Amino acid sequence: MKQTITLLLMLITSYSVWAQPAGFPREEPLATIYIEGNVENVPDGVIVSLGVSRMNNLISLNAEEAEVKDGKFSIAHTPKEVDEEYSLILRTYPFYLKFYADLGSKTVITGKGMDVESWRVENDSPLQQTANEYRAWLDLKVPDYFDLKKKNEWMDRDDDEYPNVVKAYEESSRKRAECMVEYMADKPYNSVWMHNLSWAACHAYVTYNEELKARIRPLLSKIPFGTPDEDMSELGEINKFLNSQNPPLAIGDKIEDFILYDHDGKEHHLTEFCGKGKYLLLEFNSRTCHGCMEHRQYDALNNLFKNHSDKADIIMVNVDEPYFWTQECKDPKKWGRDPWNEWNDKKGGEDLMSRYGVRSGPAYFFVSPDGTILGRISDKENLQNAIQTYFDFGKMNK
Numbered sequence: 539m540k541q542t543i544t545l546l547l548m549l550i551t552s553y554s555v556w557a558q559p560a561g562f563p564r565e566e567p568l569a570t571i572y573i574e575g576n577v578e579n580v581p582d583g584v585i586v587s588l589g590v591s592r593m594n595n596l597i598s599l600n601a602e603e604a605e606v607k608d609g610k611f612s613i614a615h616t617p618k619e620v621d622e623e624y625s626l627i628l629r630t631y632p633f634y635l636k637f638y639a640d641l642g643s644k645t646v647i648t649g650k651g652m653d654v655e656s657w658r659v660e661n662d663s664p665l666q667q668t669a670n671e672y673r674a675w676l677d678l679k680v681p682d683y684f685d686l687k688k689k690n691e692w693m694d695r696d697d698d699e700y701p702n703v704v705k706a707y708e709e710s711s712r713k714r715a716e717c718m719v720e721y722m723a724d725k726p727y728n729s730v731w732m733h734n735l736s737w738a739a740c741h742a743y744v745t746y747n748e749e750l751k752a753r754i755r756p757l758l759s760k761i762p763f764g765t766p767d768e769d770m771s772e773l774g775e776i777n778k779f780l781n782s783q784n785p786p787l788a789i790g791d792k793i794e795d796f797i798l799y800d801h802d803g804k805e806h807h808l809t810e811f812c813g814k815g816k817y818l819l820l821e822f823n824s825r826t827c828h829g830c831m832e833h834r835q836y837d838a839l840n841n842l843f844k845n846h847s848d849k850a851d852i853i854m855v856n857v858d859e860p861y862f863w864t865q866e867c868k869d870p871k872k873w874g875r876d877p878w879n880e881w882n883d884k885k886g887g888e889d890l891m892s893r894y895g896v897r898s899g900p901a902y903f904f905v906s907p908d909g910t911i912l913g914r915i916s917d918k919e920n921l922q923n924a925i926q927t928y929f930d931f932g933k934m935n936k
Contacts, residue, residue: 569642638666743779786895798881812909838921857887904928
């Protein structure tokens with residue numbers, strides 16, 4: 539899962555490639571794009587992959603790959619389509635850096651550490667240069683954002699300082715979104731502008747920040763008629779983010795149904811176990827999020843399944859993006875597989891997370907046999923104790 543807000547934001551905040559109109563006539567192969575990396579504090583042997591998307595949808599996670607050696611890597615990619623979009627991904631690390639690159643150009647990547655989102659991109663693309671101007675402004679206004687983000691993702695949840703780090707990171711994220719909107723107010727519309735507007739709107743959506751939504755709405759008037767299709771798809775998401783009014787479900791509410799799918803593609807309903815005389819544990823999580831799985835309380839989950847499966851069902855609500863669910867997560871040897879239910883909505887889990895008020899993960903919901911939410915905890919609380927608190931198995935035996 540997107541173990542913090544960033545898990546939802548990371549796909550929206552990033553930058554896509556400059557592209558000529560789809561279907562641009564050509565007789566010869568498209569010009570190769572070259573990527574040269576020079577990074578620090580990245581161990582030898584780490585695999586850097588080039589992800590390829592079209593129309594904001596990831597279609598390949600590893601179109602090309604390179605191994606880091608002495609802090610350097612190089613990738614050459616010949617596009618198949620002119621409207622491809624690109625991103626760099628580190629294998630086993632859930633975040634990635636999207637960038638703009640003109641056909642036939644060279645892109646230089648620099649950075650420190652495994653937080654690929656914080657790496658920097660330099661090339662001759664006008665849009666990438668604009669993206670860098672946005673980045674420079676945000677770094678000036680919120681200089682601690684990436685450092686706090688890294689600590690928030692990787693710090694031991696048992697560390698006494700962890701609650702303070704979470705609070706500081708959430709404040710930094712809020713300030714970053716507000717500074718983004720402030721900066722965009724007098725900037726012209728282009729794809730960079732659109733992606734950043736989407737990031738800010740998404741942040742307002744997942745944090746229930748109505749004041750920020752109100753500041754974003756007037757900016758929509760800057761979007762011209764004849765906007766490219768890929769930007770129109772983002773506009774639809776922005777409007778959804780800004781117009782969502784449903785408050786998250788609370789303790790005492792009935793769980794809300796969503797359609798999800800198992801690894802075989804079979805359709806399920808989130809409520810299908812309700813009314814069958816058993817408790818239900820919902821776990822919101824992500825296979826491809828290293829931090830989420832690192833801090834997952836697997837022993838408590840496994841104990842519940844092995845010893846009380848006659849009294850409680852478990853559903854892992856997988857909120858990985860559609861590509862990861864349909865391609866990456868199908869390999870249990872690569873990402874793991876549990877003996878209990880694991881379902882995904884094939885939409886990235888945004889609506890699910892918003893409706894259930896999930897902002898970080900893993901997150902656990904305890905549901906009564908009739909579908910009432912009895913309680914919820916975050917990954918910072920003890921799952922085994924919570925199971926004993928909310929699931930009265932002794933009462934069921936009477």
